[in-house]
Amino acid sequence: MAGAGMPQGDPFTLGVASGDPDHRSVVLWTRLVPEPLAPDGGMPRQATAVEWQVSRDPGFSSLERHGSVRAVPGLAHSVHVEADGLAPDREWFYRFRWNGHVSPVGRTRTAPAPGAKTDRLDFAFASCQNYVDGYWPSYRHIAADDLDLVVFLGDYVYEGRLGAVGKERSVAIPSEYRGGTQDLLGWRLRYTLYKQDLDLQLAHARSPWLVTWDDHEVVNDYAGTQSQYAGGADISAMRAAAYQAWFEHQPVRISSRPTADGGARIHKRLRWGRLAQVDLVDGRQYRDVPPCGWGEAPACSAAYEPSVTMLGTEQEQWLYDGLKKSKAQWDVLASNVMLARLDHDGPDGDRLWHDAWDGFPAARQRLIGAWREAGTRNPVVITGDWHSTFVNDIHADFDQPGSPVVAAEFVGTSLSSNGDRTPYGPYYGPMVPFNPHIRFFDGDRRGHVRCTVDREQFRADLEMVTTVTRADAPRSTLASFAVQDGRPGAVRL
Numbered sequence: 316m317a318g319a320g321m322p323q324g325d326p327f328t329l330g331v332a333s334g335d336p337d338h339r340s341v342v343l344w345t346r347l348v349p350e351p352l353a354p355d356g357g358m359p360r361q362a363t364a365v366e367w368q369v370s371r372d373p374g375f376s377s378l379e380r381h382g383s384v385r386a387v388p389g390l391a392h393s394v395h396v397e398a399d400g401l402a403p404d405r406e407w408f409y410r411f412r413w414n415g416h417v418s419p420v421g422r423t424r425t426a427p428a429p430g431a432k433t434d435r436l437d438f439a440f441a442s443c444q445n446y447v448d449g450y451w452p453s454y455r456h457i458a459a460d461d462l463d464l465v466v467f468l469g470d471y472v473y474e475g476r477l478g479a480v481g482k483e484r485s486v487a488i489p490s491e492y493r494g495g496t497q498d499l500l501g502w503r504l505r506y507t508l509y510k511q512d513l514d515l516q517l518a519h520a521r522s523p524w525l526v527t528w529d530d531h532e533v534v535n536d537y538a539g540t541q542s543q544y545a546g547g548a549d550i551s552a553m554r555a556a557a558y559q560a561w562f563e564h565q566p567v568r569i570s571s572r573p574t575a576d577g578g579a580r581i582h583k584r585l586r587w588g589r590l591a592q593v594d595l596v597d598g599r600q601y602r603d604v605p606p607c608g609w610g611e612a613p614a615c616s617a618a619y620e621p622s623v624t625m626l627g628t629e630q631e632q633w634l635y636d637g638l639k640k641s642k643a644q645w646d647v648l649a650s651n652v653m654l655a656r657l658d659h660d661g662p663d664g665d666r667l668w669h670d671a672w673d674g675f676p677a678a679r680q681r682l683i684g685a686w687r688e689a690g691t692r693n694p695v696v697i698t699g700d701w702h703s704t705f706v707n708d709i710h711a712d713f714d715q716p717g718s719p720v721v722a723a724e725f726v727g728t729s730l731s732s733n734g735d736r737t738p739y740g741p742y743y744g745p746m747v748p749f750n751p752h753i754r755f756f757d758g759d760r761r762g763h764v765r766c767t768v769d770r771e772q773f774r775a776d777l778e779m780v781t782t783v784t785r786a787d788a789p790r791s792t793l794a795s796f797a798v799q800d801g802r803p804g805a806v807r808l
């Protein structure tokens with residue numbers, strides 16, 4: 316029970332969320348924030364009990380599971396309930412109660428049992444939601460689609476100081492939120508700002524999420540504990556604060572809580588019956604500094620050293636072991652950065668973008684080799700980061716353009732980042748002809764990718780909104796692609 320002296324305002328101002336489902340459990344998340352402008356969310360520095368309930372029906376006529384969980388100041392009064400003992404493959408409703416307030420009702424879902432003959436998985440993937448670059452109308456559409464799952468591929472928040480108004484999100488930003496993100500307090504306020512968005516809350520409340528991070532949850536283009544923008548300084552302390560705030564605000568398992576060394580294990584595997592396995596990777600925490608240079612730089616032989624890693628040795632092994640054991644028809648790699656090569660200048664040069672897998676060609680080769688060694692039936696990659704849409708053929712070896720196509724990659728555009736005004740079409744567009752494995756490119760639109768997976772095909776619909784200057788912008792499907800079972804590579808429908 317909440318004690319005397321607790322704040323009286325609605326504590327559920329950041330909504331509710333669920334995530335990391337398996338066939339018998341799911342994580343339920345909320346955070347008590349009765350005063351969103353206050354550094355501590357308006358909560359006193361003491362622990363308090365939050366009640367949670369899970370029901371089969373949205374009216375909560377009977378409770379399937381319920382309990383009480385401690386919200387502590389050390390985790391910003393967030394809670395991560397692992398509701399277990401649930402039946403597989405069905406819909407659930409959940410809510411929280413605290414201090415006389417009842418939270419909005421969330422809907423979530425358990426996965427089918429690992430061996431189950433499952434016919435279908437409907438999910439969306441999305442990334443890159445710079446608050447000041449616009450609203451997130453895509454989330455209304457994602458919520459309306461009643462999906463089994465939302466996969467978030469990074470850049471949930473962006474670092475740094477903010478101005479007085481959101482540029483293409485035409486609202487005043489309270490001064491409390493404008494400070495930087497150098498410490499835990501700054502990051503908590505940043506998440507508090509972002510998570511008050513009602514469309515984001517709606518999408519979280521409607522489906523379970525799988526969440527990984529990219530660079531902006533810490534600092535632009537970082538690798539491990541280094542960043543080109545830190546002037547060679549070690550970013551460990553700043554990174555630890557950022558990871559802590561990330562954990563506090565995402566519906567992830569307790570096992571993803573940062574440890575004493577400041578790291579956090581966030582990669583994970585979702586099995587959707589026998590139909591699909593999703594391996595969600597962390598491409599930032601364990602990566603080496605790109606050997607050929609930060610950002611855009613010429614290719615170099617140092618990147619081909621076998622010791623150079625993107626995922627780190629342990630995560631790589633975890634991924635490859637999981638592929639070997641997989642009995643799934645579709646093996647989905649959820650990656651923060653692009654796997655395919657993007658040759659910037661064709662025969663005239665050898666410039667690549669080294670913040671993506673192009674900076675780590677030997678590591679990429681090991682990953683592609685692991686699919687072949689494991690006999691992975693249908694590898695499909697889903698990717699964030701580029702604020703542009705790409706549909707790519709993944710070749711067995713990008714240094715041999717004639718080598719077979721082994722996988723398809725769908726790179727989703729941003730939800731809002733770059734806004735309406737600064738499209739990437741003019742920048743990447745001229746590079747595309749140098750890369751015949753790129754089947755489709757669009758750099759000018761914001762949106763998300765809707766995926767429909769069944770026994771015959773993995774279908775991807777590129778769902779674009781007309782603008783991000785309005786929260787209620789309509790969407791339309793720009794193009795649709797499918798990978799047919801047993802035939803690597805995407806085909807336009």
Ligand SMILES: [Fe+2]
Nearest residue numbers: 443470700732
């Ligand atoms: Fe981004």
